[in-house]
Amino acid sequence: MDLGKVMSALADPLRRSVVLELLDMPQGEERTCASFQLPVSKSAQTFLFRVLREAGITWDPNYGNRRGVTVRQDDLEKRFPGLLDVLRSERDRTSSS
């Protein structure tokens, strides 16, 4: 994992919102990429999940008929302690204002 790639991936508000939704799930649970209601085209969604995967932020195993997605929460906490909390605090701050 490279901090530059991770920061670059998280610079986008839509990508941050996907990561935050994933962080809200119980650990170990997986969503499908298709389950997100994202206000962008299918190809932009594919790109979004690719950027997150390539930055090392998510796993998104391809099951053939669907693609799962989870945040690599433990890896991220270990490698960049506090980074996910920055996202959470910012979400809480903006949603309460």
Place this chain on the structure above:
Amino acid sequence: MDLGKVMSALADPLRRSVVLELLDMPQGEERTCASFQLPVSKSAQTFLFRVLREAGITWDPNYGNRRGVTVRQDDLEKRFPGLLDVLRSERDRTSSS
């Protein structure tokens, strides 16, 4: 300050290294932009300091004959608690390996 702009600014390793050098200075002290030995052209340096300033990460007052620069450490800690520590930990991790 916008987290996206800040993350985007910090995605670049050279910009992170400038921020870390500034964080190492005693609070309240200022460096000049010209005092950094950066391996890029003058215009790239001007751009680098502009990106940091526009993201709200630094102040760089123009004194006419020189430009100072400081990190807005307190503002950043208040708005994005833990973010600067992520940069510091990453620097410590990579410099000790």
